[in-house]
Amino acid sequence: MEIEQKQAQVIEHFVKQASTLQGSSLVSLIVQVTSHSSLFAFSEILAVPSVLELQGTDYAVYIDLLRNASLLPPLTPDQITKLKQLTVLSLAEINKVLSYDQLLEQLDLSNVRELEDFLINECMYAGIVKGKLDHLRRSFEVQFAAGRDLRPGQLGNIIQTLDDWLNTTDNVLLTIEEKIKWADKKCALNTIHQKQKAVKDKVEEVKKSLFNRGGRDFQALDDVLFGETAGLMDYEEDRTRTKRRRSPIY
Structure with missing residues (x-):
């Protein structure tokens, strides 16, 4: 798919950058990685030796921001959007029909209009999912979802x-x-x-x-x-x- 091809190019770019940086200089790069609109897989970047060295330091929370929400510092709006997009992808791995009630709870949104706007503007237009919104049945039927990193x-x-x-x-x-x-x-x-x-x-x-x-x-x-x-x-x-x-x- 187009989103996955574009993502591969972005990953290659960040891996090359991370390989040349050390210590605190990686912080700004990690913020860019976790905020990038076309990046939804991070395992290759996390496997870079210089990035692995950050584990156990104050910067480790940036690496683990997608794994441990309780360890997260205040996030930027782009990072919050990224987490919500990844949440939709994770839910789409399990079920192909997602109820609005489940999505409202998982994405911490207050109403259906806000939810549908998010699914259309931040997910479908971004190319990470394709599907149909069923307002009457209050559900989102997933037809395609971009892949995420493999979990242990x-x-x-x-x-x-x-x-x-x-x-x-x-x-x-x-x-x-x-x-x-x-x-x-x-x-x-x-x-x-x-x-x-x-x-x-x-x-x-x-x-x-x-x-x-x-x-x-x-x-x-x-x-x-x-x-x-x-x-x-x-x-x-x-x-x-x-x-x-x-x-x-x-």
Whole structure:
């Protein structure tokens, strides 16, 4: 997605900067990181050695601001917006339909109008989520949500899910192969049947042709054999009748 491609470029930029800074000089950079409008994943930045050195110091609260709200110092408006955006992403990982009541509580907003404005302007326009607002049902239907950093222990669940998916796809492929073999066999049988039917139809056609042709030849032969004889018999009969009409000569 576009938001993830843009985020990768931002992460690369901040990682390079963090690698060249030490100690207190990282504070302003961390504030920029946690306030950036296009950044919603921080694991690569937190893994930079110079940033890891801040853990256990007064600056560690900036690194952990997304993990431990109780440790946070006063936040800037941009950081507060960032935390609310990340809260929406975290909720979208669990459910694809988020109720307004849940969102109002988690985002500490006072009314539905304020909530819908936040979802539209700070989430959907920012490209981190896509979905539909249902004012009547008081819910937000999530269609897409940008990914967040993996939480501890989450990687094992993802690996297990992928293993299950691979096993399922293997079973589906085996089923498809069996169906293909069955279809090939069925097609071969149909081809043989069609050829047999074509031969049978051809034989019937030849038989019919021979029968029709034989009938015409038989009729012609009948006319030749019996037509002339019948004419001769009629002629002889006429001569006999003529002779009988003559009076005897005395």
